Amino acid sequence: MSKWKTKEQLTELLCNLVQIPSITGTEAEVYLPDFVVGELSSLEYFQQYPEHLKKNPTEDGRFFVTGLVKKNPDVKKTVILISHFDVVDVQDYGKWKENAFNPEKLTQLFYKQKDELPKQVQKDIETGNWLFGRGIMDMKCGITLHMAMIEQACEGVFDGNILLLTVPDEEVNSVGMRAAVPVLLEMAEKYNLEYTTVLNGEPMFMRYPGDQKKYIYTGSIGKALPGFLCYGKETHVGEPFAGLNANYMASLLTDEYELNTSLCDIVQGEITPPPTNLIQHGIKEEYSVQIPHRAVTLCNLFILDKTMDDIVSLLREKAEKVANKIIDSYKKHASEFSQYIPFNVPELEVSVLTYEELMNYAATNYGMEEVANLQSSVLNNRGKKDDREVTIEIADKLTILCKELAPMVVIFFAPPYYPAISSSKHPLIKDVVGKIEKYANDFHGIAFEKINYFNGISDLSYVGLQYPAESMKSLTANMPLWDKGYSIPLKELELFNVPVLNMGPVGLDAHQWTERLDLDYAFVTLLDILPVCINSLLTSNAAAAR
Template identity: 60%
Template sequence: MKWQTTQQLKQLLGKLVKYPSISGSKAEVLLAQYVAAQLSELDYFRENNELVQLHSTGDGRYFVTALVKRNEYIRDTIILVSHFDVVDVQDYGAWKDVAFSPEELTKLFYKHQERLPSEVQADLQEGEWIFGRGVMDMKSGLALHMSLIEQACAGKFSGNLLLLTVPDEEVNSMGMRAAVPALLEMAEKYGLAYKLVLNSEPMFTRYPGDQTNYIYTGSIGKVLPGFYCYGKETHVGEPLAGLNANFMASQITNEFELNTDFCEVFGEEISPPPTNLLQMDLKEDYSVQIPHRAVTLFNLFLQQKSMDEMTGALVELAKRTARRIEERYHHQATRFAQLEKSTSRALSVNVLTFAELRHRAVEMVGLEAVEQLEQTILTNKKKKDERERTIQFVDRLAILCKDLAPMIVLFYAPPYYPAVNSSDDPLVKHVVERLQQHASKKHGVKIVQQHYFGGISDLSYVGLQQPFSSLQALTANMPMWKRGYDLPLEALKKLNVPVLNVGPVGRDAHQWTERLNVPLAFETMKELLEYTIQEVFSK
């Protein structure tokens, strides 16, 4: 047994972290191959080598599956899901060259404690934390799953375990989206009945200084609404003869940023408010013409609200903002006219969805011309990012329909994460209750249930809790839908497995102070995961 003791798991974690598997990098591919090779060395897989597989995601990357089948008659199966990609390390500054060397980085942090935030210094005094990119999010979870697979190979569990570890979770979840059909195929081929998808994303604090230990019976949803602003071009010497799109976008950001009207409340849990991820004008070169095309893009979390409801609320926000832009313009134009002793001007800002804009473009130039324009954008190698392509889609159609300007166009960019919640599932309720009792009795640890994991996870893609019809507002207004981005909706509906997240204690995901509590991860959490699996199979 090579992945069972704390020291063994710490060594495995170090080897996993040493691969700088930033999303989209070559190391992301190499790490998938390394994990598959390591699992293949276990005796069980030496005898059943076809049960460890590298699966192509279709874009040069791979996800890994490793199935331990108890015997040919047992169908009950738990899927252990994790991701092995990480975000980049530019935030480490002078320490970025050792960000993927946990032991070395941890020693440096001990040596230079005075340069660390006070709360990090406090953790250092405990002597139980290890630092590095990916130690928390989420290569420690993958290490724990490999440990569980090794135990399953030795016959510890009464059911089947299927390890699934994927790339690209931090960007577009290409790995998990590609894995869904493969999971259905494996169920058919090997006679599997999936009882639970068990993730081990780390616990996320809900507020600064939060020391609570959480498990999660769901995962929060996410959508990226964008607002494209088309004003009116003019020379900077005549600003009131036009409308600056940067001004329009800034007014939307002012209205939408941290707007708690868009927070959802579920029990005692409140989703974070929306926040801006991108804002820019679309001028390619400097000139004294005002920017008359701009865009702003937001992160918006979802729990229970349907996309119909959310789209309606976003359109209303855009309409309110349009009226404020008109009022502000009219107020300043009137004041300037008084100074200049001239006649003031007025304007009207239209609000459309992307679906309405595209319909108008088809009316103007025909469906064939619109589809040809879209195909040109898709094949433009300079626009690799799906957000960039989405914005270009909207921009090119808006230019065709410039007679509608000034206008604000609501659209959605990839990725989309459906909210998932298994809190009312009988099996999940039973396991949570037993796990809380066990953790308190055996480890003296109080575990609090959260209905939604707030860090966004691939658990969003193991089922579909909304009817297809409710997604029409999303798909119709997402320019990239079925043009380079989509979800396997039919497969998601068919898969539909309850979810649970039981993961280690960490701090500061996606920050240069990312760290993992080693004893809690590789002793306490390891035992709790083993107990969780046994409880699932006992039902």
């Protein structure tokens, strides 16, 4: 008897998955893999080959699931279906918070109280079949469909092997996917697998308000988290021109990069969203009338094709521009104030350094042992601080050690880092995308549009590298936490190097309280197209080499 063949069966599975409140970092995220394994283990194939279904540990007490269905022992070609099961929190649901993980009840409430919903949501529910709930589109629908594909694989539908991979922590640091890559390499050797494609099931993202197009993605956008540690000069608030306020320095840096399209990456007409601030604050533990002379600002920076050398060079250019602006502004205000209280305007210089340059200076002038002790002290006493907080603290302590360089701006990177990846030119992907476009149009009247980069950030970033691992030195040397609690398996990614594709459901308002899924598209249309896509990836005669 089939488990996940009909729309009703799939909706039930999806609701069961959503009802597990697997917010990143919670206990529910830890035990959700047990549910997936429990459901899959009821399939006859995994009862015959239980060793093919595993709950694999990460280094931090979480787990990812692998489920391999081999066509027969001699078949090598394998499609990997990847998904993530963690979700963001539900604070934004307000009075509906207690039902955020109950799709059927929440949807009933929303349909009854639709006048309280945003106008666009009201329009949608009048014309479509939508199901609401946290994680419903991002991305437990993807897991649901992939489990259905595993059932079909167990029944011999596909002309090759299918490997399901579902991971935790995609929404924060991608611990799950980073831990999975070495395991995938081990499985390839153990089970004689040849990975043809990594197929993700992330939902489609609108490119502009009201976008109704259907997309298939041949890559995934990259992301860096650059930071600027500002060290000014301490002084009493009664003598502001005797110092330099670091909060002011940070604010000018934020003003320079915030929504600045000159920092966007553009490839074949596709453009990244401009950078925007994620963290900004003074580094001062308590109130006093001393000006804040240390501050930090971090921004989200999306990447398509730029190398890390390009990015560091661009960030330095912007920081140096701001440094000159700080100097000019300081002189201007000091000159104006001197008209009322005559004084000699002090000379001011603001240095711009990378974290790597600061490290080299510290090692030369204070010794590597002193630097290592400083880093160890922060790491050993991190407590519950997250990776961003620890990164900032290490950079801050190092600037204090080298305070003779102040005023200064230090450029660094904090976790997470997502490499950009695109398989748009890969012969296999080009061939299969063409076949899917034709099938979708012929049988469903859908005109897919191919996009080079999925713009929602995804774990596809960790299945290959666009540039050699050596080119990452500008990142690794400027990331205080690299190999000290955070890293990416760069060598394994070079070895893995599998083409990618993303084809997922239609959903709207990811990470918002109105997150919803188009049930008809997911469990009727896509349910029909997805097996065609998988078989095409397994049987295409297109060259498998880049």
